[in-house]
Amino acid sequence: MSQKTYVHGYSNRESVRLSDQAQTLTSLLHDDTRYSTGSHVLEAGCGIGAQTAILAKNSPGAYITSVDISTDSLLRAKSVTRKKKITNVSFLQGDIFHLPFENETFDHIFVCFVLEHLAEPLCALERLRPLLKRGGTITVIEGDHGSAFFHPDSRYAQQAIDCLVYLQRRIGGNALIGRQLYPLLADAGFGKVQVSPRMVYADASHPAMAEGFTRLTFTAMVEGVGDTALREGLISQQEWDQGIRDLYRTSERDGVFCYTFFKAIGTRT
């Protein structure tokens, strides 16, 4: 994925955020994905390897091929897996729309937080499908920023989130894609499509979620587009500051934050 089409950017702070998020959400999103020993798995769009390390750990006997368009991200992903002594992953630079694999190469394909950044997610799924063996599965995980709601409610917080949704759309992405996984996979020709929503719910009885998700993941992600949103005049400095304060406010003693990821599985019939 090229610099200009990845809304969150490639800074170090972004890398830290992605790692925090991966840890907090690992159970919720990944625990039911286990590939059998000897199976060949394509991770399409591995980024800096945040999900790769989890995949490889949960399926230690699978052969995982992780591809990304960004060579910088691949360098980081390689460094992550080397540090974690992961040996069942090969990395490859490539474009998800033109991957250099024969048809029916893989038993499974895994795509996580990738479609939201693509202008043509349906086309990407259609291009991936022939790479699966008959009976093989694709697993897709995406968030949906329109699923966020919180207490205390705040129109400024909503405006700040809307800036991220707008900026992501402007560079061809879709931050509301989670809700669309069922029709996307069905329209791309996959069979037996099953989607399960995975809600993150954080109140004061879940301090790890309030810290790891509400603050370090979601609010930090929204904050990441602040400079751009302000520079482009999408929102005033005062409204922005209030919105970010109000998002952090939802992680306090009487606050509540809800956000839903969607996990879809389809089969090449």
Next chain:
Amino acid sequence: MSQKTYVHGYSNRESVRLSDQAQTLTSLLHDDTRYSTGSHVLEAGCGIGAQTAILAKNSPGAYITSVDISTDSLLRAKSVTRKKKITNVSFLQGDIFHLPFENETFDHIFVCFVLEHLAEPLCALERLRPLLKRGGTITVIEGDHGSAFFHPDSRYAQQAIDCLVYLQRRIGGNALIGRQLYPLLADAGFGKVQVSPRMVYADASHPAMAEGFTRLTFTAMVEGVGDTALREGLISQQEWDQGIRDLYRTSERDGVFCYTFFKAIGTRT
């Protein structure tokens, strides 16, 4: 609950809607509520008995006292339980803020789709708490119309929902109360408060949910305030019609509808 403070009204169509909703959602909302034989349970705000019948069936050995402010609703509730040959429920007309029970009368209290209609939900919880024996539990279930999102997205559908939220607020209710259950129960003095979100997710692979919830429950409920919304000029006829069409549209082959209920349990410590 008096006529003027119950936003959905008391028509026959509303009764049918409530029964459809109860059936579709029974499992999701009620299956983990089972009161032991011999326990005394207060159902505060039983309405026309849609939840009462489920409660009584799931806890056949418990003694259930169901109260409501509306004598009309109580008559219907009595008729429902009589038809279903339920014998472990007594009905009583009463105001949730001034119930005629001694302190520490009940082992458990159950409150479902009631707080959303009250101007002072915190006060209601504070009044109910002393009626529980020490160690007794309160269970509260509420929806949250701000949790609704769908595909295809539609600003007209959102406007129609906003009309319901506005009209409910104007008569003292709060259609966004689900997200607030944790702070409400904690602030009312209950201990060990645990809230679990229960998401209804409906796509074409879940036709019963698309029919029973998206169409017969949620969209029908929004439609129910159409006359009032139009009479009061909250929305134009054209926008309203489009909004309702767009809500029904989300139950079609490539549509998706999401809505979250919240179930909270607190203990009198």
